[in-house]
Amino acid sequence: MSADVELDHVTIAFGNFIAVNDASLKINNGEFFSFLGPSGCGKTTILRTVSGFLEPTKGAVRIGGRDMSGIGPNKRPTALIFQNLALFPLMTVAENIAYGLRVRGMGRTERRRKAEHLLNMIALSDQGGKMVAELSGGQKQRVAIARALAVEPQVLLLDEPLSALDLKLRQHMRNELRAIQQRVGITFIYITHDQGEALTMSDRIAVMNEGVIQQVGDAKSIYDRPATSFVASFVGENNSLIGKVVQVDGAYAQIKTQMGNVTGRNLQDIRIGESAVAFIRPEKLTQHAAANQNRLQTTVKSIAFEGNLSHVYLVGPGHRHLTMTVGRETPLPEAGADIGLHAAIDDTLILPMGKLASGETGQ
Amino acid sequence: MSRFLLPLIPVAVALIFWGMAAAERRAVGNVAHLGFFRRNGAALSVYLLGAVGLWILLLIVLPQLYMVEFSFRPRLPPSEMGGPKDAYTLANYSYLIFGRPGDPEGYNKLHLGIFLRTIVASIFVTMLNFAICYPIAFFMAKVAKGGQMRLMVLALIVPFWVNEILRAFAFRILFSSSGVFNTLLLASGLVDAPVDFLRSDIALYAGLSYAYLLLMIFPLYNAIEAMDSNQIEAARDLGAPWWHIHLFVVMPYAKPGIAAGCTMVFMLTAGALAAPQVLGGPSSLWFTQVVYNWFYQAFNWNLGAAYAFALLIACIIFVMVVLRLFKVSLGEIAR
The missing domain is CATH 3.40.50.300 (P-loop containing nucleotide triphosphate hydrolases)
Known part of the structure; x- marks a missing residue:
């Protein structure tokens, strides 16, 4: 049965x-x-x-x-x-x-x-x-x-x-x-x-x-592919940047945040003028520039070494806190250094503004 | 003058101790970890132990020992006390079993009958009490919410502010031939003539069951309350019907509480005097009434003491056997 x-x-x-x-x-x-x-x-x-x-x-x-x-x-x-x-x-x-x-x-x-x-x-x-x-x-x-x-x-x-x-x-x-x-x-x-x-x-x-x-x-x-900003912030670590949608272009949307404009995939059919959050996983942030990327200017605050990987804690304009997770083979930046971070727009997700999981750096 | 000062002494002592405890709390803080002597000092420790020891010895042990001693001696006129006839004997105990020497019956049919009836009826009352109290205790422990619970505790306790004798008489009024129950029964047409609740001992059993209700409910409540409610839900989830859950999950867990409640109710019921005096039928005596009569009607304290101890010993043996049967230790009851 x-x-x-x-x-x-x-x-x-x-x-x-x-x-x-x-x-x-x-x-x-x-x-x-x-x-x-x-x-x-x-x-x-x-x-x-x-x-x-x-x-x-x-x-x-x-x-x-x-x-x-x-x-x-x-x-x-x-x-x-x-x-x-x-x-x-x-x-x-x-x-x-x-x-x-x-x-x-x-x-x-x-x-x-x-x-x-x-x-x-x-x-x-x-x-x-x-x-x-x-x-x-x-x-x-x-x-x-x-x-x-x-x-x-x-x-x-x-x-x-x-x-x-x-x-x-x-x-x-x-x-x-x-x-x-x-x-x-x-x-x-x-x-x-x-x-x-x-x-x-x-x-x-x-x-x-x-x-x-x-x-x-x-x-x-x-x-x-989290469906809501809550899922994006609750499941796994995630960096969140809050802003307003300024441009929608096919499958992508661009929002204006305190750290500059960020473009990402638009899975939820978001419209211009709406409040939205951009999510970037810590492991998707790199120091290497390439085509079709968002660029975020930050300062390294501290580094936590965990053996197989390291967490780099950064702070950007407007006191936005970000985390970058890098593998063993990647050279680590110095604490206090100003570095530019990059994330592919395909690895960036734009979701409608909603409740974020508590403990996340949403607000 | 001293007549008025005397009652003030306990109050003064209590105040002194209270003051000492307060001073100690302020000076030392939490003293629970200190040993008894370190905490109280040698002098006070000796006094406390001595006072409690004397209390137990003078007020509990000695009088009882006196009674035990009494029960092994014959009743003699004052002139012969200390004389050759004043020797230890088992005659008082053998009177309970065999009756007067040379009695054609060969044994004391009347008193043994009352003795047995008292024990059997006490067992019955205890079981009735358990049957009444278990659902109440379970409801209080696992179902009732805060307010409900407080209301129930009040409703249970407040009636016991009423004096025991008064309560017995109240039951007598309820159960008498022109009492509330008979009036209701007659009015409803269920009976043609008033039921004699007193002669049939229904009033007695009801009164006895009610008299020690709290001593059953609270141990049961304590035991059931300590149980994890998830166990009940787990049993239910595994398919158990409600009676199976109570019989095989809740009751085994509450066994020490059940044993404590039943032991107390049984002992007190067997030793009850007020309810049997007031509610007992005219033809049936409770064994304590026989004891009472030996003391105050026949002025035979020796025989009375022997009867009282026979009842006590029988009750203790019975309780021990039952505890052994149900595999409960005395330590568990005291928990």
Whole structure:
């Protein structure tokens, strides 16, 4: 049975507060789909609505074409992995994994067989008799996944399950989650505020902000062709220059900023006179002049050496802060030096003015 | 004069201690890390330990030991006290079991019957209490919002400002043959003649259940409140119906609280006196009433003490066995 998850004009309000505003999208069967956004953007609300703990105020959630309204979380073909895992502390690892099967009235021997199979899959085959508290963070993680998979859900929902782990383990669990998803072949819906997680694991990503889905697409298209200024500033590092559109020429537009006129690709059909933002990725800035480039005059403030690459922090007219990321082989400028930066107009993106992710140098 | 000054002494002592604590806070700041003796100084430490020790010894241990001692001695007229007949004996305890020496029955049917009935009825009352309190405690811990919660706590606590005896009499009025319940039942046509709630002990069980309600609710509330609500949601998400969640997720977690509440309610119910005196049916006695009668009707303190200890020991053994059965340690209850 197909387990497409479809949000059909879903609005979720708590009193006057609209947590999710008219969200529509379709998640395909077997897809690893992520909702990415800052905290409070409504992504967890969407997850709780798909799992059945919340009902949409307007619109409908459909799983496998079936309207889920009025169907409780215990009756849906979904399983949720909580942010804090919510394992049962008084049950052994095996009992935790088999809980959903026990609820379904499966016999003891059958339960044990299945639990053992799942313990094998998460490489904890000899730990079934342990209490949950005796496990490490990563092991608990895997037990939570096994407990959810035991009930053979068609959709697995994950609510920032890696956020409690340390960095190394988190990176390891990314690969593991992806591998598990490919092995079991069911739909994974993953909630995160960590763009690294979303970009590396997902088939597709929905970027959200303030209850609105900003863009849906695969990692590449979200990074290279952000649809809104929020996506451009939230996903990956980006330099932003604010200005007014002074010229539109086919697929390109030119805006007037404090650092001079900047030309870039015009993907959103922007018009002359509108407020707009030019985005240039730090790795697209160079000191080499070539044809069809924007030129920005700046002063080097400081340099952060990170081994394989270096970040050069610069400041331009109007106290605009910029970052340039260069590889190992590029000679680094001196701090305090005045340098001209170049970026190809094809690597520059002009987007309509909108909310920028906080912490960015937008304002 | 001293009659008026005496009550002022505790107030003065409390004020002195309060002043000392305030002075210490100002001088040292947080003192939680200091040891007991370092913090209080040798003299005050010795005084505090001595005072508390004396308190426990004089007011709790000694009187009880006195009663234990009493229970092992025969009741004698003052002239024979200290005489040859004044020796330790188990006669008081054997009276409870075998009755008067030479009794044709062979055992004390009446008192053993009351003894057993008291224990069994206390178990029943405890279970009834749990059944009433668990949903309330769960609602307070996991469902109620701030304002609702405060209102519920008030509604639970305020009635207990009323004196225990007065509360028992209020129940008596509710359940009497011309009381509120009977009036309602008669008016609704459900019964033709008033129901005798008092003779059937319904009033007694209701009164006893209500008397120790708080001692059940608050341990339960504490235990359930400490539980991560996500566990309930996780169980629900894994397909569990509500009863399964309560039985296999919430209750095992709240087990120490359940044990604490049930133990207290059971002990206090078995030892209750006011409610059975006022609400008990005319033909059925609570064991504490027998004890009371030995002390104040028969003036046989020795026998009364033996009866009281027999009840206490039986209750303790019963509680220990139940705790063992449910694998709860005393330490967990005290948590």
